[in-house]
Amino acid sequence: xxxxxxxxxxxxxxxxxxxxxxxxxxxxxxxxAGRDSLVLMPTGGGKSLxxxxxxxxxxxxxxxxxxxxxxxxxxxxxxxxxxxxxAYLTSxxxxxxxxxxxxxxxxxxxxxxxxxxERLVHPDFIHRLQxxxxxxxxxxxxxxxxxxxxxFRQDYMALGxxxxxxxxxxxxxxxxTADPATRADILQQLRLDAPLVYQGSFDRPxxxxxxxxxxxxxxxxxAYIKGQEGSGIIYCNSRKKVEDVSFxxxxxxINCAGxxxxxxxxxxxxxxxKFLTDHIDVIVATVAFGMGINKPNVRFVIHHDLPRTxxxxxxETGRAGRDGxxxxxxxxFDEKDVARIREWIGLTENPQRQAVELxxxxxxxxxxxSQTCRRQVLxxxxxxxxxxxxxxxxxxxxxPKRFDGTVAAQKVLSCILRLEQAVASQYLxxxxxGKKLKRIIDSGHxxxxxxxxxxxxxxxxxxxxINQLIHQGLVRVDITQNAMLKxxxxxxxxxxxxxxxxxxVPRMSLNLGKKAKxxxxxxxxxxxxxxxxxxxxxxxxxxxxxxxxxSDMTLSHLAEVLxxxxxxxxxxxxxxxxxxxxxxxxxxxxxxEHLDGV
Numbered sequence: 001x002x003x004x005x006x007x008x009x010x011x012x013x014x015x016x017x018x019x020x021x022x023x024x025x026x027x028x029x030x031x032x033a034g035r036d037s038l039v040l041m042p043t044g045g046g047k048s049l050x051x052x053x054x055x056x057x058x059x060x061x062x063x064x065x066x067x068x069x070x071x072x073x074x075x076x077x078x079x080x081x082x083x084x085x086x087a088y089l090t091s092x093x094x095x096x097x098x099x100x101x102x103x104x105x106x107x108x109x110x111x112x113x114x115x116x117x118e119r120l121v122h123p124d125f126i127h128r129l130q131x132x133x134x135x136x137x138x139x140x141x142x143x144x145x146x147x148x149x150x151x152f153r154q155d156y157m158a159l160g161x162x163x164x165x166x167x168x169x170x171x172x173x174x175x176x177t178a179d180p181a182t183r184a185d186i187l188q189q190l191r192l193d194a195p196l197v198y199q200g201s202f203d204r205p206x207x208x209x210x211x212x213x214x215x216x217x218x219x220x221x222x223a224y225i226k227g228q229e230g231s232g233i234i235y236c237n238s239r240k241k242v243e244d245v246s247f248x249x250x251x252x253x254i255n256c257a258g259x260x261x262x263x264x265x266x267x268x269x270x271x272x273x274k275f276l277t278d279h280i281d282v283i284v285a286t287v288a289f290g291m292g293i294n295k296p297n298v299r300f301v302i303h304h305d306l307p308r309t310x311x312x313x314x315x316e317t318g319r320a321g322r323d324g325x326x327x328x329x330x331x332x333f334d335e336k337d338v339a340r341i342r343e344w345i346g347l348t349e350n351p352q353r354q355a356v357e358l359x360x361x362x363x364x365x366x367x368x369x370s371q372t373c374r375r376q377v378l379x380x381x382x383x384x385x386x387x388x389x390x391x392x393x394x395x396x397x398x399x400p401k402r403f404d405g406t407v408a409a410q411k412v413l414s415c416i417l418r419l420e421q422a423v424a425s426q427y428l429x430x431x432x433x434g435k436k437l438k439r440i441i442d443s444g445h446x447x448x449x450x451x452x453x454x455x456x457x458x459x460x461x462x463x464x465x466i467n468q469l470i471h472q473g474l475v476r477v478d479i480t481q482n483a484m485l486k487x488x489x490x491x492x493x494x495x496x497x498x499x500x501x502x503x504x505v506p507r508m509s510l511n512l513g514k515k516a517k518x519x520x521x522x523x524x525x526x527x528x529x530x531x532x533x534x535x536x537x538x539x540x541x542x543x544x545x546x547x548x549x550x551s552d553m554t555l556s557h558l559a560e561v562l563x564x565x566x567x568x569x570x571x572x573x574x575x576x577x578x579x580x581x582x583x584x585x586x587x588x589x590x591x592x593e594h595l596d597g598v
Contacts, residue, residue: 007032010056011049014082016554016576021046023200027172028054031136036171036195038142038186042204043176043318044296048075051138051172055112056084060133061105064114066140067153070272072114074294077544079112083578088114106132117144117155126165134169137162139190142173143311146185156189163191176318177311179382181356202314202382206321207329209374210394213460213506214332217304221245222252224330225282230299231275234284235316237305237337245304246284256282259289276545278536287312295545296323297552302330306337308345309360310367310381323553333368334460339426369467371400371504405503406494408454408465413474413491415450424483429454429462464506472501523560527594531555534590538583549583550574564592 007028011017020028023039024046030037031054041047055062066072072088079086087110089101105113106128119125120137139145145156162171173186187195212220225232234249236242239260246258257271257280274280276295283289284304301320307313313331321327341361348354363381370377375390389396415432416423423431430437431445434452445451454462466485469475474491478484493499532546532555539546550558554574563569569584570577 005057007053007057010053012576014056014084014576014578015049015052016082016570016572016574016579018571018573020049023198024050024053027196027198030196031170031172032057034168034170036190036192037173038183038192038195038197039172039174040183040198041174041176041200042202043315044204044322044324045176045200047140047174047176050174051136052079052084052112055136055138058135060135061108061110062112062136062138063120063129063134064112064138064140065117065120065156065159066114067116067144067156069116070269071140071294074276074545074548076112076114077548078294081542081544081548081579081582082576084112085110086112086114089119090116102128108132117153117159121155121158121161130165134166137166137169137171139171139173141175142186142190143175143177143182145173145189146182160189160191163193177315179311182311202379202384203375203386204318204321205390205392206324207317207327208392208394208397209317209329209331209378211331211333211368211374214304214334214337215460217332218245218248218252220332221249221302221304222254224300224302225249225254228300228328230281230297231278231295232282232300232302233289233298233316233319234282234302234304235307236284236286237341239286241304242284242286249282249284254282255280256284259283259285261286261288273545276547277539278546287316294322294547295319296547297325298322298327299325300328300330302332304332306331306333306341306368307364308341308357310364310378311360313364313367314378314382323551325552331368338365338463366467369464371395371468400504402502403505404500405465405468406497406500408503409469409474409494409501410497411450411453412462412466412469413487413495415448415453416475416485416487417495418448418450419445421486422481422484425463425466425485426459428466428485429459432462433457433459461506465503468503469501474501523556524562524594525559527562527591528555528559530590530594531558531587534586538586550579550587558587558591562591562595564588564595 007025011020023041027037027039027050031051039047039050051062051064066075069090069092072090076086076088087101087104089098093101104110139159144153145159171190171192173190173192175186214220221234234245236245239262242258242260246256249256257274259268259271271280271283272289275283298320301317303313303316307316317329320329345354345357345361348357367374367377373389373395374393376386379386411432412428415428419428419431430440431448431451432454434455440446466475470477473488474494476486476488478486494501535546535549535555539549542549551574554572557572557574561568561572563572565588566580566584569575569588570580
């Protein structure tokens with residue numbers, strides 16, 4: 001690129017956008033000045049442009065570290081569609097193909113090269129890079145470098161040595177999810193020198209956060225999916241569950257497929273490709289699926305099981321609505337998941353790691369049991385405090401029904417007292433419900449006056465109620481004594497009948513009215529459908545996912561603006577010079593024919 005080029009001109013001419021999103025230009029300018037940076041932006045917030053734009057303005061090669069081959073391929077396909085010289089170097093390529101890529105790297109033919117972390121730090125590859133002009137190292141999914149990150153990967157740990165071999169080359173770490181401890185660790189592990197740390201808003205206002213008590217999950221999933229439009233992802237906590245859920249949904253007529261790390265890599269690649277190309281509507285997967293999935297038109301993400309951390313939940317739900325259009329995140333919550341996950345965490349051998357994981361899971365559990373705006377709870381976890389409710393979650397749209405819970409609260413508080421404030425939640429519930437368990441009978445707790453007084457309600461009902469009492473300050477959890485429940489001073493007035501308690505009825509179904517109307521543009525729906533069909537045809541010919549040609553958002557802009565010449569076509573968001581030259585004639589012809597009634 002010539003020296004006259006600016007970040008904004010590259011953004012417009014290559015990528016087809018008229019303006020930067022918040023934070024992008026600040027990060028790009030720091031990079032062009034040779035400064036290290038850590039970029040925290042939400043999924044779909046435009047992180048990739050933070051290194052792709054400076055890569056086209058700097059003289060040498062930009063190396064992008066990425067954890068997944070599929071992600072590298074999608075990124076490179078999208079760059080090639082914009083006319084950018086880019087490639088990826090992975091084990092999926094033949095030996096001959098790898099040598100050809102390396103030869104072109106040596107000859108300065110590429111502006112961006114995507115590699116896995118283990119390849120980048122291999123001594124032979126480092127030696128090769130020392131003989132070419134390297135302008136930037138971009139470390140995508142940088143939270144993988146941290147022991148405290150929710151997706152730690154050993155291969156990322158060695159990336160800190162890049163500063164030793166290339167002290168003058170800026171390093172940019174990028175992630176959508178990192179709490180303060182993880183951020184500090186990323187800075188240390190990558191050895192970033194006086195970096196710019198940019199933290200964008202974690203809010204994804206187009207995503208509606210909802211939750212249901214899980215009671216008949218297959219019926220709930222079928223009903224929910226059949227009421228949705230577009231693609232979706234269902235996350236499960238085990239491979240066995242993935243296979244079970246995908247099999248049962250397929251038998252109910254859902255166009256879905258399973259995905260987990262135990263499947264052969266070729267099959268995983270086929271499933272992912274079919275999902276990206278809109279041949280499969282729903283993926284049922286473990287967390288092995290999704291990091292860096294760049295499919296912008298995912299309309300919903302369902303968690304069949306409770307995630308272990310808020311970071312995981314945030315990143316996984318963030319795969320919905322990357323195009324900015326309305327999307328939904330549904331969490332099916334079962335208190336049995338809580339005990340199961342705590343048991344898994346208890347198997348962690350490193351005591352320090354176990355303590356951190358338990359702390360993180362407690363935050364996830366609190367989110368699931370919250371009776372206040374879910375977006376507030378989510379954003380507060382990441383240190384983005386927001387005083388006002390969001391108006392686009394189940395709590396805001398269908399506020400919990402209130403009832404006089406004084407008697408129910410007295411049952412809980414009295415039982416805690418009679419159990420000498422020396423048991424955790426589940427044991428308390430077992431006593432309240434009168435369960436004939438050996439440990440209860442051996443302790444003589446079946447003789448208590450509170451034994452069985454709560455048998456008319458389920459475990460889930462009482463678990464929810466206990467957490468509400470904790471939120472209201474009547475009960476506290478003593479984490480120094482194995483999470484035993486203790487009464488706070490305020491409980492005395494409730495037990496004496498001097499204070500009433502208002503509680504929320506646990507929710508078992510969603511009643512949220514219409515979907516959020518965040519896309520209020522008045523575009524021609526019939527033309528939009530024609531353009532989608534044209535896009536699919538072109539994508540299949542080019543063997544790329546449809547969104548690589550144009551995003552749904554770009555198609556809706558075309559159907560709104562109705563351009564009939566090159567100049568007007570270029571004004572549409574997402575249309576750059578290369579895409580105009582490559583696809584302009586076909587789409588302009590389709591628009592003209594539609595306007596002429598053909």
